[in-house]
Amino acid sequence: xNLNLTTIQEAGLKFLINAADKNSIPSKSMAVFYNKKMEINxxxxxxxxxxxxxxxxxxxxxxxxxxxxxGIGSIRMLKECNNIKKIYINDINPIAVDLIHKNLSLxxxxxxxxxxxxxxxxxxxxxxEITQNSYNHxxxxxxxxxxxxxDPFGTPNLYLDAAFKAIQKVNGLLCITATDTAVLFGVRPLxxxxxxxxxxxxxxxxxxxxxxxxxxFISRIANINNMGILPLLxxxxxxxxxxxxxxxxxxxxxxxxxxxxxxxxxxxxxxFRSILQGDYFQPTINCPxxxxxxxxxxxxxxxxxxxxxxxxxxxxxxxxxxxxxxxxKRIDKLLxxxxxxxxxxxxYYNIHKLSKxxxxxxxxxxxxxxSHIKNKGYxxxxxxxxxxxxxxxxxxxxxxxxxxxxxxx
Numbered sequence: 001x002n003l004n005l006t007t008i009q010e011a012g013l014k015f016l017i018n019a020a021d022k023n024s025i026p027s028k029s030m031a032v033f034y035n036k037k038m039e040i041n042x043x044x045x046x047x048x049x050x051x052x053x054x055x056x057x058x059x060x061x062x063x064x065x066x067x068x069x070x071g072i073g074s075i076r077m078l079k080e081c082n083n084i085k086k087i088y089i090n091d092i093n094p095i096a097v098d099l100i101h102k103n104l105s106l107x108x109x110x111x112x113x114x115x116x117x118x119x120x121x122x123x124x125x126x127x128x129e130i131t132q133n134s135y136n137h138x139x140x141x142x143x144x145x146x147x148x149x150x151d152p153f154g155t156p157n158l159y160l161d162a163a164f165k166a167i168q169k170v171n172g173l174l175c176i177t178a179t180d181t182a183v184l185f186g187v188r189p190l191x192x193x194x195x196x197x198x199x200x201x202x203x204x205x206x207x208x209x210x211x212x213x214x215x216x217f218i219s220r221i222a223n224i225n226n227m228g229i230l231p232l233l234x235x236x237x238x239x240x241x242x243x244x245x246x247x248x249x250x251x252x253x254x255x256x257x258x259x260x261x262x263x264x265x266x267x268x269x270x271x272f273r274s275i276l277q278g279d280y281f282q283p284t285i286n287c288p289x290x291x292x293x294x295x296x297x298x299x300x301x302x303x304x305x306x307x308x309x310x311x312x313x314x315x316x317x318x319x320x321x322x323x324x325x326x327x328x329k330r331i332d333k334l335l336x337x338x339x340x341x342x343x344x345x346x347x348y349y350n351i352h353k354l355s356k357x358x359x360x361x362x363x364x365x366x367x368x369x370x371s372h373i374k375n376k377g378y379x380x381x382x383x384x385x386x387x388x389x390x391x392x393x394x395x396x397x398x399x400x401x402x403x404x405x406x407x408x409x
Contacts, residue, residue, distance in 0.1 A: 003031055003095065005102075010039055011325060013079060015072050015103050028153055032096045033069040037238055041151070042073050043325045044316075044334075045175055046080045048233060048244045049147060051315035052173045053083050056246065060085035062145040064130065064166070066123035066159070067091060067152055071100035075107050078116070088145070090119045090126050123150075127162035134166075144168040149175040155183070155195050160218060164225040164247070172247040174229070176218060179240045184210030186299075201299035203266055204350040205273070207236050207385040212346075214241055215303035216261055222247065228254040233316070234307040235338060236385050244312075263300030264347070267292070271354070272396045273347055275304055289396055310342050340381035341391060348389040349399060358400060360407035366390065372402060 006019040018031045026035040053061060061084050065074040074089040089104075091097055097120040104111045104118070111118050119126065127148075134144045148167050150156045156176050167174060178184060183191045186202030186209070193199055196217040201209050211234050222229045229245040248254075263276045272289035276298075287295055317335045320328060355363045366382065373380040373392055380392040392399065 003099070005099075010072060011043070011076055011080070013076065013107055015070060015075070016099060016106060017070055018099075026153075032093065032099050033153060034072075038151075038240070040237055040327045040330065041177065041240065041242055042076055043327050043331060044233075044235065044242065045073065045149060046076060047316045047319050047323075047331070048175065048312075049077065049081050049173070050319050051312055052147070052232075053081065054319075055312065055315050056171055056173070057146055059083075059146070061147060062086045062143065063147040063149070064088040064126070064145045065090065065149050065151075066126050067150070068100060069093075069096050071096075071103045073149070073151070074100075075103055075109065078109060079107065084115070086115055086117065086145075088117050088119065088126065088130070090121055090123065092120060092122050094120055123152075123159050124162040127159070127166040130166045131162075144172070146171075147173045147175065151175075151177040153179060155180045157195050157217065160221040161224065164222055164227055167247060169227060169247060169249040173232075174218070174243075174245050174247065176214075176243045176245075177240050178214050178243075181207075181210060181239055181241065184213055184241065186210075198301050199299055201264065201266055201297060203273075204353050204389070205347040205385070207241075208347055208383075209264065209299050209302060211236060211241050211243070211307060211385075212302035212304070213299070215243060215245075215307060216301050218243065218245065219257065219260070219303060223254060226251070226254070228257050230309070231303075231305075231307045232309045232312040233338065235334060237334070257305075260303055260305040261301045262304040263298050264302065265296050265298045267295050268297055269295040270396060271349075271357070275346060276300075304346065306342060308338050308342050310339065313339050313342070334384050337382055337384035337387075341383055344379055344381045344391040345393045346391075348383045348386060348391045350386055350389045351403070352388050354400065355403060355407065358404055358407070360403060362407050364403065364406040368406060369403070372406065373399075376402075 004019040005016045008015050017034045021030045021034050068074050068089045068091045101111050148163050150159050182188050185206040186200035189200050196213050198213045219229050228248050231245045233244045235242055266273045267287040269292040270290035272287055320331050370380050373394055378392055378394040380390055383389050383391050
């Protein structure tokens with residue numbers, strides 16, 4: 001297929017894409033997949049790689065980008081991250097591979113150099129090949145990669161087992177995207193159970209439940225491979241969830257992390273929500289708050305622990321301050337909201353939706369709500385999952401009463 005190519009710019013670099021794909025809705029039918037909205041994903045990925053290289057692994061890096069499409073992400077890594085020893089740029093689409101070569105040349109990068117390996121393979125096959133090569137060679141050039149970035153159209157579940165086998169077992173960085181948010185957010189619950197072996201819940205805080213289901217699933221696949229994960233950053237934006245996590249290999253520590261797999265319950269009558277600790281789910285008939293019968297729904301298993309690392313997020317904020325991304329202000333807002341979430345209660349309350357339920361016409365400002373809750377001695381923060389929501393350990397009934405009181409003023 002001969003493409004009608006057009007040039008675009010991103011982060012100060014030029015790239016060729018199929019002209020017909022430039023303004024079209026991203027889909028599998030594209031000649032070579034391209035999504036302008038994923039630019040912020042590429043920005044944050046490179047910030048995470050730079051933060052990882054500064055704070056976790058100062059050695060030169062080997063990176064695998066198995067679904068590179070036009071090569072935008074990989075080329076930006078090569079141009080922005082200074083300590084890359086080798087990068088695998090792969091796509092199963094032959095048209096995409098041809099475009100990768102063109103874009104490398106356009107950005108004055110030699111696809112024939114030892115630093116760059118361009119291939120056309122199935123992603124899981126590439127991971128298996130890298131794993132096998134690591135067993136067949138003892139020299140440093142054949143060590144397992146430090147970083148694997150999985151960025152599929154839809155679910156990443158098909159690729160995780162092979163990726164865990166390919167990546168370095170200790171302090172490897174896995175960057176994983178899921179774009180099947182309708183599945184993770186409970187719009188298609190049966191698909192979520194099939195794909196992620198967990199039940200979702202379509203509530204006002206479904207985005208965080210979806211992120212925690214994804215982390216649970218990633219962690220379980222790691223456990224199958226005698227590994228564990230430590231989430232460094234988990235963020236939601238527009239139509240995707242992106243997770244950055246470190247690998248570790250310690251059976252005792254992995255076993256301790258089993259306590260992070262829990263269930264959440266939600267009352268469809270009063271909005272009560274809570275985490276159920278324990279090894280298995282036992283249905284509750286009555287709501288602990290409103291005492292109504294047969295109104296409790298649940299989600300899980302899901303990840304019940306921190307989904308961000310404070311030091312890592314601070315490192316990314318500092319790096320962003322010194323870069324000149326077009327999305328710089330947006331990234332700064334996102335990372336600072338994520339920073340607020342750390343050590344805060346799980347799940348959030350959408351103030352506008354709660355005010356509508358309570359029939360409050362004079363909706364209090366978030367700053368006023370945050371101030372009142374803090375003055376009462378509770379924890380509270382905003383959340384990047386929903387800019388109109390707050391995380392707090394104030395109970396559901398007390399929060400409603402406070403909103404009613406503030407709504408009178």
